[in-house]
Amino acid sequence: MAAAIKKVVIVGGGTAGWMAAALIARVIGEQVSIELIESDEIGIIGVGEATIPPIQHVNAVLGIDEAEFLRETKATIKLAIRFDNWGAIGESYYHTFGSAGRNLAFCSFHHFWTRARRAGMDVDYWDFDLNYLCAREGKFAKIQGDDPTWSLPYAYHFDSSLYGRYLRRYSERLGVVRTEGLIDNAQRDPETGDITSLTLRDGRQVAGDLFIDCSGSRGLLIQRHLNVGYEDWGHWLPCDRAMAVPSARFEQTAPYTRSIAHEAGWQWRIPLQHRNGNGLVYSSRHCSDDRAAAILLGNLDGEALDEPRIIPFRTGRARRQWDRNVVAVGLSSGFLEPLESTSIYLIQSAIVRLLHLFPQGGIDDRVVAEYNRQSQIEYETVRDFIILHYHATRRDDSAFWRDLRAMPVPDRLAAKIDLFRRSGILTQDPLDIFMEPSWVQVLMGQGIVPAAHHPLADGPGDDELAAQLRQLAAMKREPVANMPLQDTFLKAFGGQA
Numbered sequence: 070m071a072a073a074i075k076k077v078v079i080v081g082g083g084t085a086g087w088m089a090a091a092l093i094a095r096v097i098g099e100q101v102s103i104e105l106i107e108s109d110e111i112g113i114i115g116v117g118e119a120t121i122p123p124i125q126h127v128n129a130v131l132g133i134d135e136a137e138f139l140r141e142t143k144a145t146i147k148l149a150i151r152f153d154n155w156g157a158i159g160e161s162y163y164h165t166f167g168s169a170g171r172n173l174a175f176c177s178f179h180h181f182w183t184r185a186r187r188a189g190m191d192v193d194y195w196d197f198d199l200n201y202l203c204a205r206e207g208k209f210a211k212i213q214g215d216d217p218t219w220s221l222p223y224a225y226h227f228d229s230s231l232y233g234r235y236l237r238r239y240s241e242r243l244g245v246v247r248t249e250g251l252i253d254n255a256q257r258d259p260e261t262g263d264i265t266s267l268t269l270r271d272g273r274q275v276a277g278d279l280f281i282d283c284s285g286s287r288g289l290l291i292q293r294h295l296n297v298g299y300e301d302w303g304h305w306l307p308c309d310r311a312m313a314v315p316s317a318r319f320e321q322t323a324p325y326t327r328s329i330a331h332e333a334g335w336q337w338r339i340p341l342q343h344r345n346g347n348g349l350v351y352s353s354r355h356c357s358d359d360r361a362a363a364i365l366l367g368n369l370d371g372e373a374l375d376e377p378r379i380i381p382f383r384t385g386r387a388r389r390q391w392d393r394n395v396v397a398v399g400l401s402s403g404f405l406e407p408l409e410s411t412s413i414y415l416i417q418s419a420i421v422r423l424l425h426l427f428p429q430g431g432i433d434d435r436v437v438a439e440y441n442r443q444s445q446i447e448y449e450t451v452r453d454f455i456i457l458h459y460h461a462t463r464r465d466d467s468a469f470w471r472d473l474r475a476m477p478v479p480d481r482l483a484a485k486i487d488l489f490r491r492s493g494i495l496t497q498d499p500l501d502i503f504m505e506p507s508w509v510q511v512l513m514g515q516g517i518v519p520a521a522h523h524p525l526a527d528g529p530g531d532d533e534l535a536a537q538l539r540q541l542a543a544m545k546r547e548p549v550a551n552m553p554l555q556d557t558f559l560k561a562f563g564g565q566a
């Protein structure tokens with residue numbers, strides 16, 4: 070019979086390790102003891118500053134006070150990502166956390182928009198999206214409700230080191246034991262192959278029943294010891310390096326991440342209260358490090374506050390994210406570049422999945438298989454969404470963009486794009502983080518516009534449709550006029566911007 074899980078050992082104290090510690094301690098801390106091992110000598114990756122709205126659920130489960138959170142992590146509000154130069158040089162669009170217009174039963178708003186456009190009306194899809202209308206003016210107020218048409222979903226930009234420290238304090242208050250030291254080796258049960266204990270360089274031993282590998286891209290347990298293998302997605306997503314540098318802040322705080330496409334990759338700009346985070350994600354096959362540094366440093370808004378730091382990465386995923394008694398969470402489980410700020414969400418989702426399926430009475434192979442099935446689909450749907458950004462482009466100014474435009478994409482993605490292009494219909498995988506409004510914005514933002522609309526959108530006559538759209542756009546604009554700038558909101562809420 071499988072042994073009960075009484076002690077959980079978390080390997081690594083980056084965002085993955087401390088988020089796992091905090092959530093597990095909060096949810097089942099009465100049933101298991103938790104020890105987290107981290108090495109000051111190795112440190113953390115120290116990037117990962119943009120999130121998506123589900124981070125709110127983490128804060129809600131942990132019972133975190135938002136004003137304290139904003140202060141302690143020097144966070145700002147994120148309503149969207151603004152994509153510049155992706156569809157074509159000089160073009161911009163926003164992928165917001167909102168949804169445009171108002172859906173009728175069975176018929177999404179973009180069908181009405183498509184019909185209006187095909188009838189020759191001058192309508193901008195984004196004018197019906199509250200997140201966009203606030204983002205472009207730098208405004209923010211808390212508007213939340215059950216009706217997605219009138220709510221303003223948001224996430225945060227935060228300082229990743231401060232976030233880790235914040236979660237560490239939280240976890241230690243709930244009884245998580247932190248052990249500092251470098252793990253040198255792992256002992257395994259000769260019969261089952263399970264990990265039984267870890268040996269630190271100074272000889273200390275840490276035993277456990279379930280090990281959560283949050284050791285970063287080295288995958289200390291899941292790869293070095295269990296050797297599950299890695300599925301490489303570099304043929305679809307050729308970027309394999311990032312260069313990061315903080316810069317000084319002086320401008321009004323934008324409530325969105327900037328993603329600016331360049332000749333062989335793209336640059337992020339993330340506004341925090343005390344600095345901007347910047348980086349360039351690029352393909353080393355298409356761009357040298359010197360060229361990357363020139364592009365990045367030549368496109369900063371404020372003065373660089375440090376030397377640029379190179380971070381190599383390999384896009385893909387561990388072939389089994391849960392193997393024996395080891396669950397890989399964070400960079401050890403795989404990596405997808407930060408274009409849609411999904412890594413921290415994937416950490417959250419992995420921990421929530423583990424808690425749903427927690428093997429309290431002992432590990433069952435069927436539970437492990439289910440965990441791995443869900444994780445695989447989730448990673449693949451995010452991968453496809455990111456590939457879409459690179460593939461759906463009209464750019465042909467460099468070999469990088471020409472290669473990505475021409476490459477064959479995964480079948481599921483190719484079918485999804487084709488169906489949307491022909492009919493405006495989108496297939497939706499239930500495990501996909503990104504719902505219809507996200508796909509519609511990126512597809513249309515990059516120039517893929519449906520050739521037809523749903524028959525239900527034929528309901529109103531042309532004049533009636535035009536009047537309805539005018540009224541809806543005016544209603545969406547209305548709350549924005551009296552809304553404060555994000556900087557005013559942050560000050561009132563305890564932040565310093």
Ligand code: FAD
Pocket residue numbers: 080081082083084085086106107108109111112113114115116117118119120229250251252253283284285286287289311312313348380382398399400401407410411412413414416
């Ligand atoms: P790490 O931060 O690398 O932590 C690993 C931990 O393991 C450390 O504490 C280390 O000390 C410990 N460790 C390793 N080996 C040993 C050992 N032998 N003994 C003891 N301890 C050990 N995500 C987002 O959601 N949004 C973003 O905007 C975003 N931007 C990114 C930009 C870039 C360029 C990159 C590369 C990633 C980005 N990410 C982003 C991803 C995000 O940074 C990570 O998902 C997140 O930081 C989690 O990292 P981690 O905890 O898995 O690993």
